[in-house]
Amino acid sequence: EAGVAQSPRYKIIEKRQSVAFWCNPISGHATLYWYQQILGQGPKLLIQFQNNGVVDDSQLPKDRFSAERLKGVDSTLKIQPAKLEDSAVYLCASSWTSGGPVETQYFGPGTRLLVL
Amino acid sequence: GDSVTQMEGPVTLSEEAFLTINCTYTATGYPSLFWYVQYPGEGLQLLLKATKADDKGSNKGFEATYRKETTSFHLEKGSVQVSDSAVYFCALFYTGRRALTFGSGTRLQVQP
Numbered sequence: 535e536a537g538v539a540q541s542p543r544y545k546i547i548e549k550r551q552s553v554a555f556w557c558n559p560i561s562g563h564a565t566l567y568w569y570q571q572i573l574g575q576g577p578k579l580l581i582q583f584q585n586n587g588v589v590d591d592s593q594l595p596k597d598r599f600s601a602e603r604l605k606g607v608d609s610t611l612k613i614q615p616a617k618l619e620d621s622a623v624y625l626c627a628s629s630w631t632s633g634g635p636v637e638t639q640y641f642g643p644g645t646r647l648l649v650l
Numbered sequence: 651g652d653s654v655t656q657m658e659g660p661v662t663l664s665e666e667a668f669l670t671i672n673c674t675y676t677a678t679g680y681p682s683l684f685w686y687v688q689y690p691g692e693g694l695q696l697l698l699k700a701t702k703a704d705d706k707g708s709n710k711g712f713e714a715t716y717r718k719e720t721t722s723f724h725l726e727k728g729s730v731q732v733s734d735s736a737v738y739f740c741a742l743f744y745t746g747r748r749a750l751t752f753g754s755g756t757r758l759q760v761q762p
Contacts (some may be wrong), residue, residue: 537693538693567749567750569750574754574755575754575755576654576739576741576752576753576754577739577750578752579749579750579751582749590749625693625694627694637743638696639750640696641686641693641694641695643692643693644693
């Protein structure tokens, strides 16, 4: 079974530029998550999708971040314009159904973003 | 809101030493508890989990017991190996929020 795929693995941009990250979850997984992991901290949820609908985007900075999952499969996370404090690893994860209490989230390798 | 607190690292041990990484949590209700591990250059992997009080999760020689009375989920291993060197994250899953809340991670370095 293929794991969660993410691209690119690394990205360096200047502040005020835009950037996009892509995630392809495990086949059949209905729930997809984007997490932000700042150096030295644990991952923090940005947005959660179930199929192509948003379940939770309460911690997404909507003035600059956007995400979509149009066909309920792969997803794109965009930052426009980027700030220095957006430097982090962006993790995508997926799970089988709707995120029940015993469900396992499977994580991709992450995209490491550096904003200069 | 819910939160997870882990002991700060790095934790440096010699091979075959006993490992404990402390984790305590604050949550409304009864969360499920997890330990994830992140090996160098790799993504987060689930190590073990427990879904209710007094449950013990175990995998690869690691164990953790869900202690509701002390709101803790400490990770233990009787004899660590160099290959266990990684960052370990404690996390809770609270059905009211339906997403993982992570601690800040503890780096383990095992020396031969």
